[in-house]
Amino acid sequence: xxxxxxxxxxxxxxxxxxxxxxxxxxxxxxxxxxxxxxxxxxxxxxxxxxxxxxxxxxxxxxxxxxxxxxxxxxxxxxxxxxxxxxxxxxxxxxxxxxxxxxxxxxxxxxxxxxxxxxxxxxxxxxxxxxxxxxxxxxxxxxxxxxxxxxxxxxxxxxxxxxxxxxxxxxxxxxxxxxxxxxxxxxxxxxxxxxxxxxxxxxxxxxxxxxxxxxxxxxxxxxxxxxxxxxxxxxxxxxxxxxxxxxxxxxxxxxxxxxxxxxxxxxxxxxxxxxxxxx
Numbered sequence: 001x002x003x004x005x006x007x008x009x010x011x012x013x014x015x016x017x018x019x020x021x022x023x024x025x026x027x028x029x030x031x032x033x034x035x036x037x038x039x040x041x042x043x044x045x046x047x048x049x050x051x052x053x054x055x056x057x058x059x060x061x062x063x064x065x066x067x068x069x070x071x072x073x074x075x076x077x078x079x080x081x082x083x084x085x086x087x088x089x090x091x092x093x094x095x096x097x098x099x100x101x102x103x104x105x106x107x108x109x110x111x112x113x114x115x116x117x118x119x120x121x122x123x124x125x126x127x128x129x130x131x132x133x134x135x136x137x138x139x140x141x142x143x144x145x146x147x148x149x150x151x152x153x154x155x156x157x158x159x160x161x162x163x164x165x166x167x168x169x170x171x172x173x174x175x176x177x178x179x180x181x182x183x184x185x186x187x188x189x190x191x192x193x194x195x196x197x198x199x200x201x202x203x204x205x206x207x208x209x210x211x212x213x214x215x216x217x218x219x220x221x222x223x224x225x226x227x228x229x230x231x232x233x234x235x236x237x238x239x240x241x242x243x244x245x246x247x248x249x250x251x252x253x254x255x256x257x258x259x260x261x262x263x264x265x266x267x268x269x270x271x272x273x274x275x276x277x278x
Contacts, residue, residue, distance in 0.1 A: 022054040027062065034061040034102040044098045061102045067094045067159060070109075072116040074124055083129045086167040091116050091147065097155025105154045112151060116161075119146040129168065136163050 027033045027046025035045050037057045045052075045059075052059065070091045076084045093112060095101045101108045123142055124132070132139060143161040151158065210216055 019054050023051045025050050025052055025059055030064060030066045032063045032065060032098045033059045034063065034098060036060045041099070041103060063095055063098045063101055065095055065098075067092055068109075070113055070116065072113055072120065074117060074120045077121050077124045079124055079129045079132060080126055081128045083172065084169065085124065085129065085132070086165075087120060087124060087132075087163060088165045088167075089116070089120055089143070089161060089163045091161050092159040093151075094157050094159060095155060096157045100153065100155030108154055108156060111154070112147075112156065115150045116143075116147055119143055119150065122146065132166055139163060 025033060025045070026049055029047045031046055033045040033050065035042055035052055035057055036059075037053065042057070070093065072089055072091060074085075074087045074089075076086065078084055091112070095108070105111050120143060123139055123146065127139060140161050140163060143163075144158050147161065148158040210220065
């Protein structure tokens, strides 16, 4: 075999190796390859090893089938009640139809991001600030529905949308804080007033119970005086005579005598306690 034949054989071998290298393609488990033959879609290949016709076929796209997370924002967007807010959200989506994702939209990832931002601005413009701060779940559901309807023809499924943060102007934060404090004070006053009403109702019920039972009223009044004087402290209780007559306790002299009797009993108790110790 002469030198020329060896050179030709080597060139052919190299060409065959290059063609095979160009024909062999590998797709990962989570990827699908969109193959075009002379510019025309012929199918989806993968995962694993597959072959294409060199120079005539090419892999136009490698589509990722995993769940993809996309963050998007809406800055200085006016709510329904004309409050400028900055909203950060995150979108979870997945390609379910490789052919549509490759052929129906030029760049499906950028298109998803733009569609999400537009939908977020639309939802913010239709929502008042209070609902946005307290009803995020409803806004998430509305965003998912709106974005899903816009990308339904792209072979993409919207899994969920979540609002991460809502930033409002600092001056409005101070005003809302003052409003919340005033609301808490109002609720405290309402609770206090309701408590006073309940106490008054209980007193009214007690008064009706004592109305036709003077003996019970007399015993209750004596018990109140006893509880007030048995503490051992020198306390002067000034009671109007009309009140004493109402409680059927007699005049002030009788009340003073009662107080002295209670004081004597309290003095006797320490003496009895000291005698066992001696």
